[in-house]
Amino acid sequence: MPDMPDSSVAAGPENALPGDRRRPEPGDVGQASGQLSTADAVSLIVGIVVGVSIFKIPGLVFSNVGSPLEGLLVWLAGGLIALAGALCYAELTTTWPRSGGDYEYLTRAWGPWAGFLFAWSHLTAILTGSIGGLAYVFADYACSLAGFEESRAAPLAAVAVVLLTGVNLAGIRFGRMAQNLLTAAKVLGLGGLVAAGFYAARFTELTAEAPVPEGMPGLGLAMVLVLYAYGGWNDAAFVAAEVRDRNRALPRALICSTAAICGLYLLINVAFIAGLGFTELRNSGVPAADLMQSVFGPTGRVAISLLVCISALGGLNGLILAGSRVHAALGEDHRLFAPLGRWRRESSVPAVALLTQSVVSLLLIGLVGTETGRGAIDGAVELLRIPAVEWGRFGGGFDTLIALTAPVFWLFFLMTGCSLVILRWKEPARPRPFRTPLFPFTVLLFCGSCVFMIWSSVDWAGSLAAFGGVQLLIGLVLYLISGQLGRRSA
Template identity: 50%
Template sequence: MKDGNAPAAANRSIPNVPQRLSLWDTVSIIVGIVVGTAIFRSPPLVFQNTTGPWEALGAWLLGGAWCLCGAFCYAELATTFPRNGGDYEYLRQAFGGWLGFLFGWAQLVAVLTGSIGAMGYAFADYGAQLWPRSSFSTAVVAAAAIAVLTAANAFGIVFGKKVQNVLTLAKIAGLALVVVAGLLGRGAPLLTTAAIGELQGPGFGLALVFVLYAYGGWNDAVFVAAEVRDQRRNMPRALFYGIGLITLLYLAVNAAYLKSLGFEGVRQSSTPAASVVENVVGHWGGRAISALVMISALGAINGLLLAGSRIYAVMGEDFRLFSWLRTGGTQAGAPVAAIVLQGGVSIVLVFGVGTAAGRDGVDHLLRALGLADVPWEAYFGGFEALVAGTAPVFWAFFLLTGVSVFVLRVKHPQQRPFSIPLYPLPAVVFCLTCAYMFYCSLEYAKSLVLLAVVPVALGLPLYLLCQVWTQRRSS
């Protein structure tokens, strides 16, 4: 790590944003976004593609190590270019405004809003397990959860971060109870003789795909980098502490699954957390886990709303056509218009992708463009299809952000406040893994990628319109 001045270009157009986020607030955002529903659903898929318990735990540890390589890259970028917007700003600096704009547009129309919608649906699905007689549809409950948290964040950054801290602490406490139940409850054989001959999953590479999916979102805290107190010191620490805490949680939870259910038991269970808790408290365990997943989903929604909205606020500072989104129009430190827009698009996706009528509408639109219908059922429904379709876009931008580390070291070779240790090894590992994940996600999504590429591609003519608009207003 080195002390020094950030490149002069990094300081362009940095607004005077109040720094109201402490180190813990930033860690809370990271943990809140990452620890959503995947830790309750991915472990069986990881275990099915590994040959033993130590290999499975090693996959989770390797996922944390990869995140650490990425955190080194993002720590250098966030301290060198300490503006809100994260990847938007890094891509703009490295490759030009068009790519930064396309990144922000992709987050708005598919990637972040799709994740918010998916978490809303997870909240509603598990709520239906707790209250099976509810007369409200899944889409209505999902939309209501998003609307309430959108309103909470519109009240200001202080209120939004308090909600985030409460939800993050609640989910950590809940996962700690799962770990205690698994480690102290009655156990199962770690690896049965019958299971040893059956350990033939597709491969460790596929296990890593599921692991990295569960770690997704650790970088989103850089979207609020300018609002972190003592940013050059606390932003790297938040990334490292957040990833470290998540890795420990994931290892502990998976160890508890193994202790309670055994390796083969985890492979065969669709709800390992519920099975672990039911071993201790009986049928109430399933209800307790449903409540915990609901809390986890709410924490992810709130974190994404809080952090993601800053991308669009910064876009509003750079593009006059979107000036109504800029940070200047805030309520108690919150870009209200950007928050409401993000929440609104997420709710539109809830009804457009999460309902039969909405999916029919999407198919009609694709037919009008001369494209094939979306194979919804092949991907287990609306939001599973949306997540699969947007994954290649997500990994493509992740890869480009990794490449921007190399580009910006050439374009702005000045000394960094934080420099990647053992450079360029962590950056190379990060980029190669992103490239591998891009390939895997593209192979899985196939034609489904059009679900994301079509709306994202509309960002290019919109960018040109922004340029024309700015030139005319300037003249």
């Protein structure tokens, strides 16, 4: 990484956005500055990215390819695309090292409306839905381990969100410690999974071949699944203002963690192939559990359930910590959501943003994660005479929510990638401690993958993709109202 001094351009009239209030600088009263190290940022990224997908989707990925080598190349390609994105974000985070990440870049490149809609969509469904989904995965596996009835999953998911929100309200030091502990336990557990696969290895399986089963979408779906498994590497940008020696630490964290995750995913998939065999892996919906049971018996399946719980909690804590900074940035800039921008002086955390994020996540757990909530949604949908939500088609409540919001998620990812080009054109003289290598090819690779994912997610969601459009339309109305409030108070 470039060895350059940590210099940020101070906020002032020449850097202010039209019509915006002054955003607090890192180190302002109430805000944390320099409390996260490079290792903390790496732990945050690994904790968020390596959530629960790696325990479920490898079988489906390999069902859509003709050989183990082809499947491993898909995982490698996904890692290279994520690395291209990380290189783009490394320039953006070091040039504009403020809390909020994508919110800040979209606001500067496209205008305040873009940042507002990004934060609004994350607060109302995308990020809070991911929090609720991970909490629900944790609760499902925890109930299974403890022998609880399935009906207890929703309350347990809510407890997980409340407890980890409380940890982060106590201060970034506590949130950081929890993240490092959970990520370390997760990586150690995954190391054990890889070791089990190599212990039971049949390496001749790596050269096996089999046709893609009739009716399977093929390579396109395999790539979609893999790119989802890499999702979340950009979340370290949300806490950029709180990282020490940002100009060196952030590029290192983004690039090293993305490369490490790619290597870890390849090792895990090689272990699955060698330990289970190519055919058995393709037919497995829970390859990690099947592998551990084949090596250790029923104890192995229990161990995997425990590892999934730890992994889900690690991702959950990371999303709570990082996501709240996006909502805080929204409050700092836009009058309608001003309370979200309040930082707690004693603990240097955006307390109102954390609490609001928690409340929305709990509402989604109640609405999307329970039969009663889904029934209420179905009743409202029928009343409004809009297409019914096909809960079963997408695999459940939170999987459905993710499917409906995916087009908007990837649209903002695309816009952030384009922001790098726009901001180089709009602010060519601004100091850039890190410059994206192989520009513009790196940006084209990243943005091209986003276009592919937008198309794929719209195709998968069908008519229900209109939900994202409604969400953005409501956000646009609120943006206009917020602008009116800002002008009246000016």
